[in-house]
Amino acid sequence: MDRGQALKTTIPEEDYMTSGHIACSGCAAPIAMRYCLKVLGEKTIMVVPACCWTIIAGPFPYSSLKVPLLHTAFETTAAAASGVRATLDIKGDTETTVVGWAGDGGTFDIGIQALSGAVERNENILYICYDNEAYMNTGIQRSSATPWGAWTTTTPAERPEDKPKKDIIEILVAHQIPYAATATVAYPHDLMAKVNKAKGIKGSRFIHILSPCPPGWRMPDELTIKASRLAVQTGIFPLYEVESGRKYTITVPRKEGVPVGEYLKLQRRFAHLKPEDYDTIQNNVDRAYDRLLRKVKQSETL
Amino acid sequence: MKKILMGNHAVSYGALLSRVEVIAAYPITPQTQVVEELSKMCAQGKLKARYINVESEHSAMAACIAAEQAGARTFTATSSHGLTLMHELLHWAAGARLPIVMANINRSMAPGWSIWTDQNDSLSQRDTGWLQIYCESNQEVFDSIIQAYKIAERVLLPVMVVLDAFVLSHTYEPVDIPEQELVDQFLSKLDYPYKLDVKNPCSFGSLLPPEYYLELRYKMQKAMEEAHDVIIKVDKEYQQMFGRSYGGLVEEYRTEDAELVLVASSTVASTARMVVEQLRDEGVKVGMIKMRFFRPFPTQEVVNALKGKKKVAVIDRNISYGQGGIFCEEIRSVLYNIDQHERPPVFGYIAGLGGRDITPTTIREILSHTLKEDKPKENIIWIGVKH
Numbered sequence: 001m002d003r004g005q006a007l008k009t010t011i012p013e014e015d016y017m018t019s020g021h022i023a024c025s026g027c028a029a030p031i032a033m034r035y036c037l038k039v040l041g042e043k044t045i046m047v048v049p050a051c052c053w054t055i056i057a058g059p060f061p062y063s064s065l066k067v068p069l070l071h072t073a074f075e076t077t078a079a080a081a082s083g084v085r086a087t088l089d090i091k092g093d094t095e096t097t098v099v100g101w102a103g104d105g106g107t108f109d110i111g112i113q114a115l116s117g118a119v120e121r122n123e124n125i126l127y128i129c130y131d132n133e134a135y136m137n138t139g140i141q142r143s144s145a146t147p148w149g150a151w152t153t154t155t156p157a158e159r160p161e162d163k164p165k166k167d168i169i170e171i172l173v174a175h176q177i178p179y180a181a182t183a184t185v186a187y188p189h190d191l192m193a194k195v196n197k198a199k200g201i202k203g204s205r206f207i208h209i210l211s212p213c214p215p216g217w218r219m220p221d222e223l224t225i226k227a228s229r230l231a232v233q234t235g236i237f238p239l240y241e242v243e244s245g246r247k248y249t250i251t252v253p254r255k256e257g258v259p260v261g262e263y264l265k266l267q268r269r270f271a272h273l274k275p276e277d278y279d280t281i282q283n284n285v286d287r288a289y290d291r292l293l294r295k296v297k298q299s300e301t302l
Numbered sequence: 303m304k305k306i307l308m309g310n311h312a313v314s315y316g317a318l319l320s321r322v323e324v325i326a327a328y329p330i331t332p333q334t335q336v337v338e339e340l341s342k343m344c345a346q347g348k349l350k351a352r353y354i355n356v357e358s359e360h361s362a363m364a365a366c367i368a369a370e371q372a373g374a375r376t377f378t379a380t381s382s383h384g385l386t387l388m389h390e391l392l393h394w395a396a397g398a399r400l401p402i403v404m405a406n407i408n409r410s411m412a413p414g415w416s417i418w419t420d421q422n423d424s425l426s427q428r429d430t431g432w433l434q435i436y437c438e439s440n441q442e443v444f445d446s447i448i449q450a451y452k453i454a455e456r457v458l459l460p461v462m463v464v465l466d467a468f469v470l471s472h473t474y475e476p477v478d479i480p481e482q483e484l485v486d487q488f489l490s491k492l493d494y495p496y497k498l499d500v501k502n503p504c505s506f507g508s509l510l511p512p513e514y515y516l517e518l519r520y521k522m523q524k525a526m527e528e529a530h531d532v533i534i535k536v537d538k539e540y541q542q543m544f545g546r547s548y549g550g551l552v553e554e555y556r557t558e559d560a561e562l563v564l565v566a567s568s569t570v571a572s573t574a575r576m577v578v579e580q581l582r583d584e585g586v587k588v589g590m591i592k593m594r595f596f597r598p599f600p601t602q603e604v605v606n607a608l609k610g611k612k613k614v615a616v617i618d619r620n621i622s623y624g625q626g627g628i629f630c631e632e633i634r635s636v637l638y639n640i641d642q643h644e645r646p647p648v649f650g651y652i653a654g655l656g657g658r659d660i661t662p663t664t665i666r667e668i669l670s671h672t673l674k675e676d677k678p679k680e681n682i683i684w685i686g687v688k689h
Binding site: 042043044045047054055057058059060062063065066067068069070071072073075076078079080081082083084086087088089090091096113114116117120121 | 323324326350351352354355356357358360361362364365366367368369370371372373374376390391394498499500502503504505506507508509510511514
């Protein structure tokens with residue numbers, strides 16, 4: 001690069017989030033919101049249930065968003081988004097994107113009924129789940145998105161989480177959702193490409209963003225991007241999309257030779273795990289990745 | 303135009319003529335015909351509304367709240383377990399000051415399963431901030447839906463229009479359906495002042511520190527107090543335009559020279575009116591007040607109607623366990639501060655829970671018991687309990 005030539009970012013400059021939001025330092029959730037809004041633009045209405053973002057958005061009379069924001073009850077994101085959509089439809093507004101923006105608790109657990117209902121009806125909404133893998137806003141209690149082996153305050157080290165993480169994408173695919181995808185903030189172009197694709201599709205769309213939480217994962221603040229990247233490279237959180245409920249595509253392949261331990265050892269929520277636990281996780285991740293590859297292959301022949 | 307309608311269809315027609323724009327509803331016996339008829343009206347294009355077939359009542363209210371916040375006139379209907387499932391969001395709708403109108407068909411709560419009428423479902427929503435109208439006839443149901451939108455949109459609080467399971471919901475009566483143009487004149491388009499708008503982005507329902515919360519709740523109470531006069535005004539305007547009035551918050555029937563006043567609500571008021579007439583013919587100085595509104599509570603009307611009377615008998619088709627009939631307790635409470643010599647003894651009767659019929663004989667029994675005793679011996683006088 002020539003000296004004097006300005007470094008040019010390939011990320012759009014427009015921002016629909018302000019500084020001064022009150023997320024914990026190192027939180028991936030505001031980063032995810034920022035990237036998503038850069039793509040979605042000002043014609044967006046956000047619906048946010050009880051979750052970390054209730055706080056991040058700022059208390060009355062402040063808001064860290066430059067788009068309209070409707071706070072809603074914990075379990076109602078998808079139903080409330082359906083309601084906003086219905087009004088826009090009846091008023092003839094076809095341009096505005098209605099986004100449900102919820103954490104893993106509000107999506108995998110308490111909100112799954114409303115989500116299933118909305119997706120089954122194929123409501124014209126974009127649902128984005130930022131998944132920090134536990135009830136972080138209430139102080140790190142396990143959710144059905146908490147991975148096997150993890151410590152939380154309700155799965156203490158003496159008896160850590162003993163269930164696998166719920167496969168939310170497969171649940172949505174079973175609804176034949178027009179578009180579902182995973183993303184992380186370590187791959188912003190991939191994330192934004194998916195949001196852009198989702199924006200252009202009519203019907204229900206779902207994006208699952210892994211959202212590292214330094215306090216909850218017992219991890220230094222500066223490791224958010226690294227942890228996000230390693231989640232992808234190890235295959236723990238593969239980046240892929242499913243179109244029309246059947247066409248699987250891996251958008252960023254995992255990296256050969258990066259063991260799960262690279263990811264696990266960054267986080268003290270896994271500090272109690274023994275070498276054989278690492279092996280168990282490695283085996284499960286390998287098997288799940290193989291299954292995903294088979295789905296990709298299978299969908300190529302469809 | 304007169305139509306022969308079941309109570310549930312009177313609800314649907316009320317919503318149709320109010321030109322609701324978004325409906326989100328979930329079926330429950332005995333409400334189903336309300337939403338079946340509305341889906342048909344939407345499907346046939348008679349009603350230009352988005353109908354959302356949600357997967358629960360909880361989602362129905364969540365969708366109505368969000369749709370209303372985005373600026374549409376919304377409607378839903380439910381009953382019993384459906385209403386109580388919504389409970390969290392009833393607080394939300396009122397707290398967000400959204401003028402949603404909902405019909406609730408009074409049905410008892412399980413266990414055991416009961417699909418028949420009593421008022422415990424709606425009365426347990428007492429403290430959510432919803433106005434509540436208890437209806438006596440299908441005509442009143444229809445008229446109250448239209449009145450409810452006008453009241454709700456003036457005071458910015460939601461309104462529940464309540465009718466008895468089967469006794470009204472499935473009973474056919476003649477209902478006068480006015481011309482749409484007249485209703486349009488009465489009920490102007492919703493122009494909700496604060497809405498989700500990409501041109502004017504605002505945040506709704508955000509975290510509210512203690513320095514603001516109290517004031518918003520104070521304003522809700524003030525809106526409820528303001529609703530009192532609005533209800534009377536709207537009822538009068540309705541009479542001028544459509545020729546029917548329901549007395550605003552309460553209806554007094556032959557109370558002027560009455561020594562004993564019976565207090566009733568919903569369809570029980572209809573039966574009671576007949577019994578009062580019969581007893582008058584027999585020379586008994588009895589009258590009735592029909593409690594049309596439960597929230598806001600018609601304190602002044604109740605005091606004016608009951609002070610100085612010899613006795614009051616309240617029929618409650620509901621119970622607050624550990625206390626008594628809910629109407630009765632509230633009536634005793636508002637009479638407490640009037641002069642002692644003007645304060646009548648209040649007899650509290652509980653009858654008809656779980657849809658057991660309250661017949662003219664039941665009401666006669668209640669009145670003769672009241673006439674016989676000087677004062678109530680018990681807090682609750684149970685009618686018809688089999689031992």
